[in-house]
Structure formats: structure tokens, C-alpha cells
Amino acid sequence: MKPYLTKDIRNVGIVGHGGTGKTQLVSSLLYTAGMTPRWGKVADGSATTDWDDEEVGRKISIQTGLAYAEWPATPTGPSGSSDKVKINFIDLPGYSTFINETKASLIAADAALITVDAHVGVQVTTEKVWDYCTEYDIPRAFVLTWMDRELSSFERSIESLTEVFGRNVVSLQLPIGSEKGFRGVIDLVAMKAHVYKPGGDGKPTIEEIPAALADEAKEAHEQLVEMIAEGDDAMMEEFFREGTIPIHDLIPAVRRAIVAEKIFPVLMTSGLQNIGPASLLTFLADALPHPDEHAQVGYKEPGGKGDRVERKYDDAQPVSLFVFKTLADPFAGRVNYFKVKSGVLKNDATLQNYNRNTPERLQHIQVVQGKQLTEVGELHAGDIGAIAKLKETTTGETLGDKAAPIYYTPARIPEPSITFAIEPKSRADEDKIGVAIHKILEEDGALRFSRDPQTKEFILAGSGQQHIEVVVAKLQKRYNVNLTLKPPKVPYRETIRGKADAEGKHKKQSGGHGQFGVCRIKMEPVERGKGIEFVDDIFGGAIPKNWIPSVEKGIRDAAARGYLAGFPVTDFRAILYDGKYHDVDSSDIAFKIAGTLAFKEAMKQARPALLEPIMNVEVYAPDQYSGDLMGDLSSRRGRISGSETRGHNVIVKAQVPLAEMLSYATDLTSMTQGRASYSMEFSHYDYVPSELAEKVIAAHKAAHGEALVEEEA
Ligand SMILES: Nc1nc2c(ncn2[C@@H]2O[C@H](COP(=O)(O)OP(=O)(O)OP(=O)(O)O)[C@@H](O)[C@H]2O)c(=O)[nH]1
Numbered sequence: 001m002k003p004y005l006t007k008d009i010r011n012v013g014i015v016g017h018g019g020t021g022k023t024q025l026v027s028s029l030l031y032t033a034g035m036t037p038r039w040g041k042v043a044d045g046s047a048t049t050d051w052d053d054e055e056v057g058r059k060i061s062i063q064t065g066l067a068y069a070e071w072p073a074t075p076t077g078p079s080g081s082s083d084k085v086k087i088n089f090i091d092l093p094g095y096s097t098f099i100n101e102t103k104a105s106l107i108a109a110d111a112a113l114i115t116v117d118a119h120v121g122v123q124v125t126t127e128k129v130w131d132y133c134t135e136y137d138i139p140r141a142f143v144l145t146w147m148d149r150e151l152s153s154f155e156r157s158i159e160s161l162t163e164v165f166g167r168n169v170v171s172l173q174l175p176i177g178s179e180k181g182f183r184g185v186i187d188l189v190a191m192k193a194h195v196y197k198p199g200g201d202g203k204p205t206i207e208e209i210p211a212a213l214a215d216e217a218k219e220a221h222e223q224l225v226e227m228i229a230e231g232d233d234a235m236m237e238e239f240f241r242e243g244t245i246p247i248h249d250l251i252p253a254v255r256r257a258i259v260a261e262k263i264f265p266v267l268m269t270s271g272l273q274n275i276g277p278a279s280l281l282t283f284l285a286d287a288l289p290h291p292d293e294h295a296q297v298g299y300k301e302p303g304g305k306g307d308r309v310e311r312k313y314d315d316a317q318p319v320s321l322f323v324f325k326t327l328a329d330p331f332a333g334r335v336n337y338f339k340v341k342s343g344v345l346k347n348d349a350t351l352q353n354y355n356r357n358t359p360e361r362l363q364h365i366q367v368v369q370g371k372q373l374t375e376v377g378e379l380h381a382g383d384i385g386a387i388a389k390l391k392e393t394t395t396g397e398t399l400g401d402k403a404a405p406i407y408y409t410p411a412r413i414p415e416p417s418i419t420f421a422i423e424p425k426s427r428a429d430e431d432k433i434g435v436a437i438h439k440i441l442e443e444d445g446a447l448r449f450s451r452d453p454q455t456k457e458f459i460l461a462g463s464g465q466q467h468i469e470v471v472v473a474k475l476q477k478r479y480n481v482n483l484t485l486k487p488p489k490v491p492y493r494e495t496i497r498g499k500a501d502a503e504g505k506h507k508k509q510s511g512g513h514g515q516f517g518v519c520r521i522k523m524e525p526v527e528r529g530k531g532i533e534f535v536d537d538i539f540g541g542a543i544p545k546n547w548i549p550s551v552e553k554g555i556r557d558a559a560a561r562g563y564l565a566g567f568p569v570t571d572f573r574a575i576l577y578d579g580k581y582h583d584v585d586s587s588d589i590a591f592k593i594a595g596t597l598a599f600k601e602a603m604k605q606a607r608p609a610l611l612e613p614i615m616n617v618e619v620y621a622p623d624q625y626s627g628d629l630m631g632d633l634s635s636r637r638g639r640i641s642g643s644e645t646r647g648h649n650v651i652v653k654a655q656v657p658l659a660e661m662l663s664y665a666t667d668l669t670s671m672t673q674g675r676a677s678y679s680m681e682f683s684h685y686d687y688v689p690s691e692l693a694e695k696v697i698a699a700h701k702a703a704h705g706e707a708l709v710e711e712e713a
């Protein structure tokens with residue numbers, strides 16, 4: 001493949017509600033552009049960007065899929081040249097359990113194509129991905145999918161879109177035919193009809209607009225031009241004088257309006273009948289921003305800290321690249337997907353990983369077509385590629401010229417919302433689990449793994465039941481680790497409501513060396529979410545410097561093991577202000593134990609309390625269910641924070657304790673005959689009401705009594 005320059009690269013994130021046809025659409029576009037010999041189908045597991053075993057098996061997207069098409073833009077300049085551009089597709093999951101993956105990888109896109117099922121209109125995830133686009137400040141276009149489906153409707157879809165996203169949503173096409181009879185589109189910019197053969201090669205015959213649609217098309221064209229020309233007096237005048245704008249002026253004007261986020265265009269396809277792909281490809285090539293039209297900022301320090309460093313997508317700047325996705329391939333090893341943020345990346349370059357302060361050699365840089373990787377010699381600023389077998393690099397890290405460090409900020413991903421215990425089926429499985437899970441953690445930023453310090457159970461936390469099930473399936477298929485998944489758990493925490501002042505004294509004199517350490521601590525609550533703060537307030541060497549970390553460790557270890565019911569204690573400050581030591585008998589371990597004892601004593605005084613995770617929940621459903629939905633959420637101890645109508649749908653927003661939401665997916669389906677969708681995201685921790693707290697503590701003690709006693713001993 002020839003190297004593409006920045007101005008000839010388009011990076012588009014394909015996002016939208018689960019199952020609206022993103023992956024099928026990408027396969028149709030690739031086939032139409034001649035990038036794949038066969039036309040991939042989600043239904044038979046051959047779609048280019050759903051290639052992982054779990055995706056093929058479940059027929060849904062779970063992780064970021066990359067692909068690219070080479071396609072000519074419409075020549076508008078005097079040269080009339082129509083060199084191909086490279087359109088990089090980032091095909092992202094739509095189901096809410098996998099939406100964190102979407103957010104993390106969309107950061108590499110310069111524009112988004114949002115799929116909307118022409119039968120349903122806007123759904124809960126449509127709004128969610130729109131918000132991500134706003135956060136990343138990228139232009140967006142809509143594509144109506146399933147145009148061949150019974151009861152699909154162009155008019156209703158546009159109505160639904162303008163209702164939610166405003167009057168700047170404007171269609172660039174009109175459908176030719178509808179439902180089973182959908183045959184193509186009218187291009188409202190060039191005013192031509194694109195007629196497709198159902199199930200064909202995705203390329204249309206270009207015809208004059210059929211007489212029956214001529215008036216409607218003319219009116220829509222005029223509306224479009226007026227919107228585009230708004231604020232451009234010269235163009236407006238020309239339009240009124242001539243009654244039209246020449247196509248070589250109109251295409252760049254449409255592009256400018258899209259790039260400036262003045263308009264949000266709508267196009268349409270049938271991914272399964274292959275109607276519309278060529279028209280859509282030409283649109284993407286003509287109208288999407290070039291990478292260098294998207295401002296970017298890096299920072300002097302990781303995590304968005306330190307001074308800002310301006311960088312341009314410019315070949316002349318020092319090379320830098322950002323890793324937005326890591327894959328753990330059991331055969332190929334670790335594969336990193338990256339975007340070149342500045343400069344030219346040459347094959348075999350040695351770049352500095354700034355986050356880890358280590359050099360990495362980039363042997364065999366590649367472009368990605370689904371699961372197929374092809375080596376290339378160089379990639380220019382703005383392009384997307386892959387690299388296998390880096391020593392240490394994973395998602396969210398920046399690499400580049402050692403002399404010009406910069407850090408790009410990774411996406412902010414919400415904390416996991418659900419926790420499961422997993423149990424290895426045999427000793428051999430237990431031995432393998434650590435290594436295997438580590439590989440999966442590298443590719444999944446929304447997953448957390450830990451070991452319950454009380455019960456010694458292995459704990460997986462993620463964004464939903466299906467997320468954890470996929471992880472368990474991967475562990476088994478890829479790494480042959482067999483596990484039992486236990487019922488979901490609510491990740492309760494403990495905290496304190498009051499203050500305490502306590503002493504921890506460890507003294508043992510049993511022949512030989514004794515053990516001696518005494519510490520005095522104060523404890524007080526801190527703001528929710530702040531975790532544990534340790535303050536060293538020792539004066540005059542009451543405890544020598546080298547044992548102070550031992551006291552801290554003792555306190556932190558004890559806090560992790562919990563006090564009321566074995567849940568980690570959090571959001572408190574421990575101030576170490578006094579103590580005693582012995583020249584011979586004091587030791588690291590003696591002060592650790594003293595720290596632990598002081599913590600336990602302080603907990604007695606400090607009015608311990610139980611915390612539970614509260615979730616932000618959004619439910620989307622036909623408005624007839626509005627009352628039922630709100631009643632149901634209230635009965636789950638939910639606090640309704642708002643409800644809005646969206647055409648014939650209602651969106652209900654609420655804050656609900658996670659403990660009440662464990663079976664919501666099933667309950668919502670039966671309550672609405674499957675016509676609702678919802679999303680749920682961690683919001684904050686709050687106190688469990690006292691009568692419930694007692695039950696939770698009792699239940700936990702009953703289940704883990706043995707472990708608790710053991711720990712005391
Ligand atoms: N009839 C018809 N079926 C479609 C169309 N687009 C997609 N499908 C079918 O819808 C199902 C879901 O399509 P996908 O492409 O996997 O949807 P997706 O948006 O990628 O789904 P997620 O990535 O899991 O959110 C598949 O069975 C497709 O064959 C379409 O335009 N018409």
C-alpha cells in the first residue's frame with residue numbers, strides 16, 4: 001500500500017446503539033471498495049471487523065475493530081485529480097456493557113458516523129455516543145441503517161433525530177423506494193439518483209432523478225443549500241441569482257459546515273442488501289475532516305498534568321504516537337493499535353515510551369484489515385496502524401522522539417459497576433489464572449481483578465454480567481483456565497462517620513528477641529471518593545522514620561480487610577502523631593501490627609458505616625411505559641432525576657443503588673416486552689440505610705464466618 005499523507009487520511013469511528021448494523025455496514029463498505037474479496041456478513045461470522053472468537057460466537061461486537069478502504073474523493077479542484085484517500089474505520093461496540101471500549105477507542109477518530117436503525121430511531125446509546133463526540137469535539141454524521149426493513153421510515157427517523165439533536169440535523173439524501181423496495185438514494189448535493197442492485201456489488205448506476213421525486217428533491221436541495229450558505233453572503237447571493245451553486249463549490253461548502261459542526265448530515269443504507277455503500281464512501285472521502293483539522297493537545301506530564309504542549313498532525317514535527325487499544329492475542333502476543341499524532345513513523349524506528357521511560361523498537365509497523373495485518377514502510381501524521389510485540393507498551397501510553405516528550409491523555413472510563421467472584425475448577429486452573437488474567441487486563445481497561453483479602457476469592461469487576469461472562473469464556477478458550485462464575489456481588493465499602501483517637505501497642509517478650517512497637521493515631525472522615533490519606537505527624541522521633549511506613553502499611557492492610565463485614569474501609573484520614581519504640585526489640589513487623597491494632601481500636605470509636613455504589617441509570621422506552629418505569633425504579637430505592645419525551649419515546653433518568661439493579665436487564669425486558677433499553681454507569685458511593693446495612697452485614701458474616709474467624713486468629 002502506498003503511504004497516505006495527512007490530507008488524504010480520514011479516521012471515522014463507527015458508533016451507535018447495539019445491533020444497529022455498524023459492523024455489517026463496514027463489511028459492505030470494504031467489499032464495495034474492493035478491499036476484501038468476499039462480502040463479510042455478521043450473520044455467518046465472516047464480518048471483517050468482528051473476528052474475535054467471542055464476537056463470532058455471539059454475533060455482537062465486543063472490542064475495537066479496525067479496517068480501511070481506499071476510495072477516490074470527488075474532484076473539486078482545477079486539476080480534476082481524483083487520487084484515492086484512505087478511510088480508516090474504527091468499528092466500535094454498541095451494547096452498553098461494552099461501551100467503555102467504545103469510549104476509549106473513539107478518541108482516535110477525527111469524526112464519527114452514528115448508525116441509527118431506521119425502524120426505531122434514536123435509542124439510549126445513540127445519545128450516549130453523541131455525548132462522547134461532544135466530549136472529544138468531533139464532527140459527526142448519521143447513517144440510517146436497516147432501510148430495507150419492514151416498517152422502516154426515513155421521515156420518522158429524521159423526525160426522531162431532529163427532535164433529539166436539533167434542527168442542524170439535515171439529510172444529504174432521499175430514499176428511492178422504501179422497505180423491501182428500497183433501491184437507492186438521491187444525492188441532494190449533486191442532484192443525481194444512485195440506483196443499486198439489491199445484494200449487488202455496492203456500486204450504483206448514476207441516473208437522473210425520477211420525475212416522481214423531482215419536486216421533493218428540489219425542495220430538499222434548496223433547504224440544504226440555504227443551511228450551508230448561511231453566513232456566507234457571496235454564496236447566498238449566487239444561489240438566489242443562479243438558483244443553484246455549482247457542485248465544485250457546494251461540496252467544499254458542505255464539508256466546511258460539517259467540519260465546523262454547523263450541520264449534522266444524514267445518509268442511509270441497507271447493510272444487508274448492499275444499497276448505498278458507494279455513495280456513503282464518497283461522502284466520507286469528500287466531507288470528513290482531515291486529521292490536521294482537529295486540534296490536539298498533549299501535556300508535559302502524564303494524566304493531563306503539567307503545561308500544555310501544542311502538537312500538530314504534521315510530518316515536519318517530531319514523531320509521536322498514542323496507543324488507543326491493546327489486544328492480547330494468544331498466538332501473536334500483544335498487539336497495539338495506535339494513531340500517529342505527529343511526524344512520520346518509519347518502520348523499525350526506536351521510540352521512547354514516555355510513560356514507562358523505556359525505549360521500544362517498532363519492528364514491522366502494520367495496517368489493519370480486521371484480523372489481517374499488513375506490514376508497511378511508513379505511516380504519516382494522522383494515520384492509524386498496529387504494532388506487535390512491544391516489550392511493555394499498553395493502552396493509553398505515548399511513544400515518540402526521546403528528545404521531545406509529550407503525553408496524550410487517555411479517555412476517562414467509569415469505574416466498574418458489577419462484581420463477581422470466580423472460582424477455579426481445579427488446582428491447575430488456580431495456578432494459571434494469574435498469568436492469563438493479566439493478559440486480558442491489558443486489553444480491557446474496564447476490567448478489574450483482585451483477591452478478596454477475607455475470603456481469598458478471586459474477584460472480577462466489570463461493566464455488566466455479559467462483560468464478565470465474555471472474560472470467563474476468553475480465559476477458558478484462550479488460556480484453558482476453567483472457572484465457575486458465582487452470582488454477582490455488590491462491591492460494598494466501609495467508612496467512618498466520626499472521629500477517633502486510639503493506641504495500638506504490640507509487645508511480646510518470649511525469650512530471645514522481643515517485639516515492641518506502640519503508635520497513637522487519630523482518625524477522621526474525608527470527602528467521599530478520596531480514599532485513604534495517611535499523615536505523618538510525628539515530632540521528636542517518637543517513632544524513628546524507618547518504621548513510619550510500617551505503621552502506614554499496618555493501617556492500610558487492616559483497612560483492606562474491613563471492619564464491619566470484611567469490605568474495604570475507605571474515605572478516612574489517619575494521622576500518626578505519637579508512639580514509642582525500643583532500641584533492640586522494635587521492628588518493621590512490630591510496627592505493622594501496632595498500626596493494625598490502632599486502626600481496629602479507632603474503628604470502634606469512629607462510628608463505622610456501610611457504603612454502597614449508586615448508579616446513574618437511563619432508560620429509553622415507548623412513552624406508554626413511563627409510569628411503570630418510574631414506579632419500578634422508585635421501588636428499587638431509586639431517585640428519579642428527570643424524564644423527557646422523545647417523540648413517542650420517553651427517557652427516564654434516575655440514581656439507583658446497584659444492589660437493586662442486579663436483575664434489571666431481565667425485569668425490564670418482561671416489563672416492556674423487550675421494547676426498552678437502558679444504560680447504567682457508576683456514579684458514587686453512599687450510605688446504606690441502617691436497617692438494610694444490618695442485613696448485609698449479617699448475611700456477609702454468615703457466608704464468610706469461617707474466613708473472618710480465621711483472620712482474627
Ligand atoms: N435487514 C438488515 N439487516 C441488517 C442491516 N444491518 C445489519 N443487519 C443485521 O443486524 C444484525 C446486527 O448487525 P451488526 O452489524 O452486528 O450490528 P452492530 O451495530 O455492529 O452491533 P454491535 O456492534 O454489537 O453493537 C446482523 O444480524 C446484521 O445482519 C440492514 O441494513 N438490513
Ligand SMILES: [Mg+2]
Nearest residue numbers: 022023060061
Ligand atoms: Mg458491531
